Amino acid sequence: MKEISRDVVIGVDLGGSAIRLGVINDQGRLFGFKSIEIPQSRKKEVVLSLITEGIRKHIQDQISIGNNVLAVGIGSPGIINPDKGLVVTSPNFPGWTNVPLKSLLEKSFNLPVFLDNDANSAAFGEKWRGAGRRVNSLVCLTMGTGIGGGIILNGEVWRGAHGMSGEIGHITVNPEGPKCNCGNYGCLESYSSATGMVRSAIGSIKKGTRTILLRLTTGEIKKIDAKLIHEAAIKGDRLSLNILKEAGMYLGIAIANLMNILNPDMIVLTGAVTGSWDFFMPAAQLEVRKRALKTIVGRTRIVKGKLRGTAGIVGAAGIAWRQSGHI
Amino acid sequence: MKEISRDVVIGVDLGGSAIRLGVINDQGRLFGFKSIEIPQSRKKEVVLSLITEGIRKHIQDQISIGNNVLAVGIGSPGIINPDKGLVVTSPNFPGWTNVPLKSLLEKSFNLPVFLDNDANSAAFGEKWRGAGRRVNSLVCLTMGTGIGGGIILNGEVWRGAHGMSGEIGHITVNPEGPKCNCGNYGCLESYSSATGMVRSAIGSIKKGTRTILLRLTTGEIKKIDAKLIHEAAIKGDRLSLNILKEAGMYLGIAIANLMNILNPDMIVLTGAVTGSWDFFMPAAQLEVRKRALKTIVGRTRIVKGKLRGTAGIVGAAGIAWRQSGHI
Numbered sequence: 001m002k003e004i005s006r007d008v009v010i011g012v013d014l015g016g017s018a019i020r021l022g023v024i025n026d027q028g029r030l031f032g033f034k035s036i037e038i039p040q041s042r043k044k045e046v047v048l049s050l051i052t053e054g055i056r057k058h059i060q061d062q063i064s065i066g067n068n069v070l071a072v073g074i075g076s077p078g079i080i081n082p083d084k085g086l087v088v089t090s091p092n093f094p095g096w097t098n099v100p101l102k103s104l105l106e107k108s109f110n111l112p113v114f115l116d117n118d119a120n121s122a123a124f125g126e127k128w129r130g131a132g133r134r135v136n137s138l139v140c141l142t143m144g145t146g147i148g149g150g151i152i153l154n155g156e157v158w159r160g161a162h163g164m165s166g167e168i169g170h171i172t173v174n175p176e177g178p179k180c181n182c183g184n185y186g187c188l189e190s191y192s193s194a195t196g197m198v199r200s201a202i203g204s205i206k207k208g209t210r211t212i213l214l215r216l217t218t219g220e221i222k223k224i225d226a227k228l229i230h231e232a233a234i235k236g237d238r239l240s241l242n243i244l245k246e247a248g249m250y251l252g253i254a255i256a257n258l259m260n261i262l263n264p265d266m267i268v269l270t271g272a273v274t275g276s277w278d279f280f281m282p283a284a285q286l287e288v289r290k291r292a293l294k295t296i297v298g299r300t301r302i303v304k305g306k307l308r309g310t311a312g313i314v315g316a317a318g319i320a321w322r323q324s325g326h327i
Numbered sequence: 328m329k330e331i332s333r334d335v336v337i338g339v340d341l342g343g344s345a346i347r348l349g350v351i352n353d354q355g356r357l358f359g360f361k362s363i364e365i366p367q368s369r370k371k372e373v374v375l376s377l378i379t380e381g382i383r384k385h386i387q388d389q390i391s392i393g394n395n396v397l398a399v400g401i402g403s404p405g406i407i408n409p410d411k412g413l414v415v416t417s418p419n420f421p422g423w424t425n426v427p428l429k430s431l432l433e434k435s436f437n438l439p440v441f442l443d444n445d446a447n448s449a450a451f452g453e454k455w456r457g458a459g460r461r462v463n464s465l466v467c468l469t470m471g472t473g474i475g476g477g478i479i480l481n482g483e484v485w486r487g488a489h490g491m492s493g494e495i496g497h498i499t500v501n502p503e504g505p506k507c508n509c510g511n512y513g514c515l516e517s518y519s520s521a522t523g524m525v526r527s528a529i530g531s532i533k534k535g536t537r538t539i540l541l542r543l544t545t546g547e548i549k550k551i552d553a554k555l556i557h558e559a560a561i562k563g564d565r566l567s568l569n570i571l572k573e574a575g576m577y578l579g580i581a582i583a584n585l586m587n588i589l590n591p592d593m594i595v596l597t598g599a600v601t602g603s604w605d606f607f608m609p610a611a612q613l614e615v616r617k618r619a620l621k622t623i624v625g626r627t628r629i630v631k632g633k634l635r636g637t638a639g640i641v642g643a644a645g646i647a648w649r650q651s652g653h654i
Contacts, residue, residue: 079622088622137488149588158480160590161464164623167587172580172618175501184583184618253499256511257584260494261476263487291499291511295406295415296491 006067007326010058011317012051012074013118013310016092016145019047020309021054023062024073024317026327028129030310032058044095051101052108059109071112072105073320075121075312077148081163085115091146091181114320118142118312119166120157122305123150124322125315126268130306135265139258140305141168141251143273147189150315151262157319169193171257173250191250192280194226194273200243201229211239230276241279248280252287259292259300270305277304333394334653337385338644339378339401340445340637343419343472346374348381349637350389351400351644353654355456357637359385371422378428379435386436398439399432400647402448402639404475408490412442418473418508441647445469445639446493447484449632450477451649452642453595457633462592466585467632468495468578470600474516477642478589484646496520498584500577518577519607521553521600527570528556538566557603568606575607579614586619586627597632604631 011030012021015038022033036054038047051074059069078090085102087093105113116124123140132138136155142148149168151158159165169189170182177186178199190196201213201224213232217223232240255267269277281302289297305311321327338357339348342365349360363381365374382399389396405417412429414420432440443451450467459465463482469475476495478485486492496516497509504513505526517523528540528551540559544550559567582594596604608629616624632638648654 079620135488151588153480153485158589161462161592162590162623162626164620165588165590167590167620167623170587170618170620171584173499173502175580182620253502257498258588260497261478261492261585261588262485263489263492263494265488291497293406293491293494293497293509296489296494299489 004066007070008062008067009070009317009320010055010072011313011315011320012055012072013121013312013316014051014074014076015118016042016077019051019054020313021058022310022313022317023058024314024321026321028314028318030314032061033310033313034058042093044093044099047093048104052105055105055109059111069111070326071114071320071324072109073114073116073121073316073318074101074105075116075118075316076101077118079164080115080117082114082116082159083163085113087115112320112324114316114323116157116316116319117148117150117163117166119148120150120159121315121319122148122270122311123152123166123268123315124157124318125307125311125313126270126305127152127155128318129314130311131268131303132266137262137264138266138268139168139262139264140268140270143193143269143271145194147193153262153264156322168254168258171254173253188250188254192247192254192273197226197229197243197247198224200246201239204239204243209239212237213240226273226276230279233276233279244276244279245283247273248283249287251280252284253291255284255302256288256291259288259296263296264300267300267302268305269302270308270311274304331393334397335389335394336397336644336647337382337399338640338642338647339382339399340448340639340643341378341401341403342445343369343404346378346381347636347640348385349640350385351641351648353648355641355645357641359388360637360640361385369420371420371426374420375431379432382432382436386438396438397653398441398647398651399436400441400443400448400643400645401428401432402443402445402643403428404445406491407442407444409441409443409486410490412440414442439647439651441643441650443484443486443643443646444475444477444490444493446475447477447486448642448646449475449597449638450479450493450595450642451484451645452634452638452640453597453632454479454482455645456641457638458595458630459593464589464591465593465595466495466589466591467595467597470520470596470598472521474520480589480591483649495581495585498581500580515577515581519574519581519600524553524556524570524574525551527573528566531566531570536566539564540567553600553603557606560603560606571603571606572610574600575610576614578607579611580618582611582629583615583618586615586623590623591627594627594629595632596629597635597638601631
């Protein structure tokens with residue numbers, strides 16, 4: 001008698017501080033979630049070996065319970081070439097240039113491997129199993145240390161002509177704004193990412209603005225992070241409230257632009273910064289109502305992601321499921 | 328013996344001052360171009376009757392030479408609902424609200440009629456027979472009185488969730504900029520359209536800026552138009568040169584945003600304002616190089632449209648050819 005074997009895909013979300021992975025079935029259900037810490041050194045060989053061993057362990061587990069691993073889907077930060085399976089460059093891994101992650105893993109496991117940008121993966125995850133299940137098009141913003149973006153049109157990831165679409169963190173929202181790591185001035189990321197908000201806070205403190213952030217860090221301004229700004233805002237700290245409001249204002253400008261350009265069904269916001277939703281969203285909504293075309297405002301829903309920390313894993317696996325022709 | 332009958336489509340480009348139409352074969356060749364002037368009153372009944380009679384004449388001509396008219400494609404300014412075939416609203420025709428142009432024309436001619444936004448039509452025209460023939464994705468900006476936009480992805484028009492995509496004239500390029508007709512502040516259209524440049528010129532003159540525009544209009548500043556600003560720039564007029572430079576700068580910001588968001592193969596600029604290409608493009612290119620991601624700059628070509636005044640007609644017909652399943 002033949003055993004009942006279930007098909008599964010391994011989903012991997014490669015982050016700056018951890019490799020997060022799990023097993024995803026064709027319904028997008030996640031099993032066996034695991035997070036593997038990446039050592040501070042972030043050496044290429046070490047990271048690649050951690051990824052490989054993490055996947056190997058999951059494959060072995062699946063085989064041992066009689067399941068059939070069809071493919072591996074992996075989302076990575078940075079500029080990705082999905083066709084060639086390369087991590088072209090990655091802000092989190094300075095030494096990585098044209099790393100052939102897809103072919104390296106395919107050789108290790110003799111399985112098809114699908115590599116994509118982490119924000120594309122999160123966007124597809126939210127479309128497949130999250131906030132965007134019932135819509136045809138969405139733009140997903142991943143708001144954390146930086147701001148990434150993924151665009152879903154007609155239910156599929158729009159990757160652009162060179163696999164570089166969705167760089168929404170680098171929309172210019174203020175031509176005269178501060179310089180961004182990308183070389184541009186006044187990028188969305190300069191205001192509405194965790195890094196951007198911390199930069200604003202430190203800048204204001206250096207100009208003499210009073211804030212309880214100083215007390216909360218006992219004067220060590222290097223310890224200020226987005227979480228602390230959120231906590232200070234809860235306590236009514238004027239500076240922190242203003243920073244979150246400004247983050248929302250520029251986010252609203254970017255969202256209005258996206259709505260006017262793409263007219264998607266939905267805008268999905270994910271990532272750690274969305275924890276401060278109540279502090280930044282009113283300002284964002286004000287800008288959207290002011291700046292998006294009147295015929296569009298109200299039709300486009302702006303929502304929080306539903307998969308939280310797992311959108312990237314589920315989406316990376318979903319892309320593998322889709323591209324291997326199984327869903 | 329059976330006569331050789333060629334299939335053709337009637338393409339119509341509805342503008343504020345003229346209805347332009349022609350006959351387009353399956354190769355995108357345009358025959359029998361005609362422009363019908365719209366009276367200043369722009370009364371709905373008059374315009375509709377001019378459209379209908381213009382199309383009728385073309386259909387009769389085609390029948391008389393033994394050709395077979397398959398469909399009519401029409402591009403209209405304003406907010407269009409292509410599925411329902413409605414002109415929802417149109418800046419050029421103030422009285423028009425939810426005009427069922429598609430069904431009105433289908434009843435008149437017993438032929439399938441395809442209605443789309445004029446900028447979508449121009450974008451498809453440039454993709455089908457113009458600058459974008461060899462690419463898969465492009466964004467087309469129609470720069471005239473206002474600024475429209477059409478987005479082609481995977482060779483097809485991306486219309487958005489509600490048929491309202493491509494409103495590129497209303498990207499915010501300067502959050503603190505002048506108020507736009509749409510209600511927003513600092514739209515691209517406020518700087519880089521003919522109307523925007525005229526507004527800038529008049530504003531500067533009222534502040535006392537010296538310019539030969541005053542002499543060229545014998546002091547009647549209402550006579551200033553984009554053509555005159557162009558002529559004054561040729562003569563070395565500092566104000567006109569600065570206005571065109573500013574138009575280019577903000578255009579460059581918008582193009583960089585489009586490149587970072589969509590990563591298209593190509594940006595195509597069409598419309599009367601592109602006549603001043605040499606005056607505004609250097610400033611636009613500077614901004615693009617400064618603001619688009621370094622990995623994208625240089626890969627995306629920014630070009631002038633090739634079909635000039637006929638992109639809208641050819642594209643409207645092309646959409647009809649495509650949607651009726653013939654190309």
